[in-house]
Amino acid sequence: MGMNHQETAAKHTAVDPDLDRDSLATEYFSLLPYDPYPVQEEAMLAYFAGDPGLGDQGVLICAPTGTGKTMIAEAAVYEALRTGRRMYYTTPLIALTDQKLDELRESAVRWGFPADSVGLVTGNRRVNGDAPVLVVVAEILLNRLLNPEAFDFSDVTSVVMDEFHSFNDPERGIVWELTLALLPPHIRTMLLSATVGNSLEFTSWLSRAHNRRLQLVSGDERKVPLQYEWIGDEILNDFAEKIAAGDDELRRTPSLVFCFSRSQCWTVAEMLKGKSLIDKDRQAELADYLNAADMAAGAGPKLKQILMRGVGVHHAGVMPRYRRMVEELFQRKLLAMCVCTETLAAGINLPARSVVLPSLLKGPKDKRKLVDTASAQQIFGRAGRPQYDDRGFVYALAHEDDVKLNKWREKYDSIPEDTKDPGLLKAKKQLKKKMPKRRSGETYWTEQQFLQLQEAASADLSSRGQLPWRLLAYMLGKDASVAPLRELVSKRLLTPKKIEEGQRELNRMLITMWQANYLSLDPKPTPAADPGKTKTDSGKKTEASQAEPPPATGGLFGEILDQMREDEPAAQPDAVEQPESDEEDQPRIKQYDLDAYRPLTATPTPRLERLVHLRSINPLFGVYMADLLATADPEERIAAFESVLEVPGTVARFTRMPRIEDMPPGTLATTRLDPQLLKLGLATPEELGAQGGEDDEEVKDRGFGRVMFEEPRVWPLTIGEKIHRLFQNDYPTVQGVRVRPVWIVGELLNYDGDFNKYVTTKKLQKEEGILLRHCLRMILFLDEMANVPPENTTVETWEDTLDDLADILTESCRNADPQTTEEVLSHNENLEDTLISSGRRQN
Known part of the structure; x- marks a missing residue:
């Protein structure tokens, strides 16, 4: 770019709240360490050019993993620091927050701002929590939006939501959804996602349901293209040694070897440690590092042996302090391979030239199935380092039984069927007797399935999960009106039938909390038309829990139980609406009409506060x-x-x-x-x-x-x-x-x-x-x-x-x-x- 970055940064460290967005864009582009890729440039221009006053509230960037979305996100970080405003950078995982904190601090210093202008807040940790730029897990941002009296958003200029495809997470996607619904209109939003199948539909829904209008920028090309290879004739040990051989240009390492279980990670790492994977210079530097490290406890001695051979192990079973060692060594290029689980593909930055999959199946041995498309494409995307590689390599290995079969077939087919040579005929006959076979009960994967994962369409975004009980209790503690909750459910990205089910579920939750004396409802629920039966979600009818006494049990134990039942007072037709104070009494469930019921208010009792803790x-x-x-x-x-x-x-x-x-x-x-x-x-x-x-x-x-x-x-x-x-x-x-x-x-x-x-x-x-x-x-x-x-x-x-x-x-x-x-x-x-x-x- 021809300009000294330090000199350029020094010009722009002064805070200027009136700096126009065109000037911001010009400055930020001048500070980039290298020319942006087309999708990066388009996304950054879309972000800087938009005007919230004209109804443009940000951008949704959908691009494959490895497209360099961090550079795009840092445009919003630079804007906040340069204009003296505040911003939030959200991630879906605590494991990503430390990494983002370090990355953004390095960028801030490069731009001429102090490192402590970037902080971190999670539910577990706080680092400089008053900084203008905060890296947070998504839940923290939602919590603050729900507490406007405690957290002021008037000077927040933007929110970046990284790994936004987590919107599809069945347990936590609703956090992203509610956050988008609650963001004040003046805050610009940058959503960074892997490719999405229904990106146009999503932006339309966001505009229609929450009045938040985003420009869509999407791209299918990676800055570092991927080269896929099916390895059908080599087992992992030999293949690993092969791709680790040669000079810097020929080697396909460093490599991430993805396994779908923690035990498999250790098994693979143990196999690889016997192979020659790193050169003498790196071996010596690695030995110096490891001999100086404290690895005497727990899995430390075993891990140290593996690391000494240039192989790392990274999964939830590894102690965090050892995981940090593995990450550091891999980033310093002292490890040839890191054997890891798919969680690492979610965004932890371990730059690799190649990705190796010893298997395409996950799950228990008797229930193994093909890895889902979204996970597979996240894994594929970890291959290729923009700063070092002109391409990334993705290798999928055949099952070892199929490798043996393929090698046998190659030998067998090398002998012509019409040969007249007695020695060759005998050899072919003997080979046929020794033909390897697939094992009964074993599950296998194929090259076609590998191709299927590469070409599969991206997943659609949709609302997942129900309102969390604790969040429902908290929101009712703030406002007893049910209408906002009802409206929230009606605006979810769901089919009309699913929205109807969501309204029924909200009624069920409210009635459950009412019966447990956490709420008083107005009006009260209406009993189901048939008190003895209730419709389930599938439309079938089941006996209500208190419709009739249970049948006799039979046997000696049954006689005792029946006698106990006879000694109890007869059940009343109507269930108790509120539990008595006697600790022996528990909330009793009665069937109510969930379809037509529309409570106006759900007023908390003193008990509700206990749920929020x-x-x-x-x-x-x-x-x-x-x-x-x-x-x-x-x-x-x-x-x-x-x-x-x-x-x-x-x-x-x-x-x-x-x-x-x-x-x-x-x-x-x-x-x-x-x-x-x-x-x-x-x-x-x-x-x-x-x-x-x-x-x-x-x-x-x-x-x-x-x-x-x-x-x-x-x-x-x-x-x-x-x-x-x-x-x-x-x-x-x-x-x-x-x-x-x-x-x-x-x-x-x-x-x-x-x-x-x-x-x-x-x-x-x-x-x-x-x-x-x-x-x-x-x-x-x-x-x-x-x-x-x-x-x-x-x-x-x-x-x-x-x-x-x-x-x-x-x-x-x-x-x-x-x-x-x-x-x-x-x-x-x-x-x-x-x-x-x-x-x-x-x-």
Whole structure:
């Protein structure tokens, strides 16, 4: 460009609130380190040329991964800094915020502004939170928009929403949707997305539903084009060595090797560490770095061996401090390959020349299916570095069985069918006998499927998920009118039928909260026309929960249950609308007309405030559980809390609750839960720990190392499962509440909080990152639960015990990974920013 960037930047560091947009554009283009790609230039010009006063409120950029959308986004950052205004840069993942913070700080300094003009706020961490440019997770921005009295948006010039295709996320997409609906008109919006199938329809919907008009800029070409290759005749080990060989120009590394499970990552990395993948110079520099690093704990020694050979491992099971090492080494080009899960494709910047897929299938062994198109295209897009490569390489390898078959076929076909040579005829006959075969029960993928993933149309954007319970409680706490909620549902990007279902779901949620005494509704709900039956969403009719007494159970246990039922007072025709204050009474569900009901107001009761404190789990279940746990033993309380913090099944199977013989039911279970479950017919005696017959023949279950029986053994319910069953009985309309019993924190305490000793003794080093995250989430959850104390408890009996446990866990986590622990637990400074949890989706 011919101009010294430092000299140019020095001219523009002064703040000028009256600088016109044409001058801003000219300045920003002069500061670019290299000429922009056409789609980048078009997008930046569209952003600077638009005038909010004339109804132009920003731009939607749809372009493939690897198009350099960060350069486009930084135009809005430069505008805010140069004009002395403020802006937000949002990402969908906490894992991306640190990276964006570093990138934007580097750019700010390059432009002549101080690094601390860029800050960060997530639900877990704050860095210079008063900076004019803030990197935030999407939930933080929504939280602030919902609190206009606490957060002023009058001087905010723009909002950038990176990875905007997260609008399609079934759990968190609604955060992006509500944010767009609530943004003040004067704020310009820049949405950065991978290619979208219905981009025109989306911008039309945004204009029609929310009066926000965006220019659409789309492109299909990448700055660094991709070259796809199907590798049908080589296994991964040999292929990796092949693409790592040669000089800088010939090598296809650094490479990201994507696996669809954490265990597969370790298996592949172990295989690759025996190969020659890096040269002597990089090997020496790598050794110096690793020998100076502290990698003695947990998976550190194993990872160090792998890293020494130029191979990294990056997934949620790796401790965060080790993941940071892998990222640094890869960015310094000291690693030839990084074996990772697909989460890395979501935007973490590990520039690679190539991407390798050892498989195109994901899921459990018996349920494997082709990776979805959106994920595959995100993965493909990580190949090719604009600063270094003229193309990116995407390699998909055939199954090793097919590789053997292909190599056999090549040998077999090399012998002519019409040969007369006796030796060749004999060789061909012997080859035919040794023909490799595909295994029965194994799932395979094909070159055609690889091509299908490359050419598949981009996904359409549409509204996903329902209004979160906590958000609904919060909004009603601000305004009891139901009309805004009804209008919000009607404006969602859905078909008319889906919108109708959404209105029914809103009614169901309001009625559920009314029956649980969180709201008073005006007018009150109308009972369904047939009190004995109700229509389900599919149109079928099912018996209402209180239409008639349950049938006799039969057997000795059935006789006891039937006698208990006979001793109860007869059920009344009408369900109780509000629960009594007696703690034994639970909300009772009655069927109401969900189609025609239109409440005008939903006025909070004092109970509603309890829901707003719970961010980590469904708040209805959290409050329900808290009220039950007032009389629980310490072990029961820990087990109940752990069961609601989602842990991957592959980790849960190795961190199971102790057997009932080793941890008998505690006070809460024996005095309240078990009798209630029996009385309501929600559990059998065997599920509550009653022993089966003594003559059952034992059979070893090889999968889990348990003793099974010819008659299927009934595994006793854990404390979390017991609470969940009661909750489902009392709140049958609340969907999506899950528990998975684990004993991680409880077991860690048995090791005096020594995290490394725990994971090493239990041989859980390969999952230690997930275990650390679980403990950190437990600390945050304990803080939330301390805010919803059960009735008739004191600070000493409730909050103090939770605080004591949190202190022990904090020290344990701090000893294991001090930086990550401090980052996560600094959330206590940011409670006003955490209306919706932003910590579930992490890499």
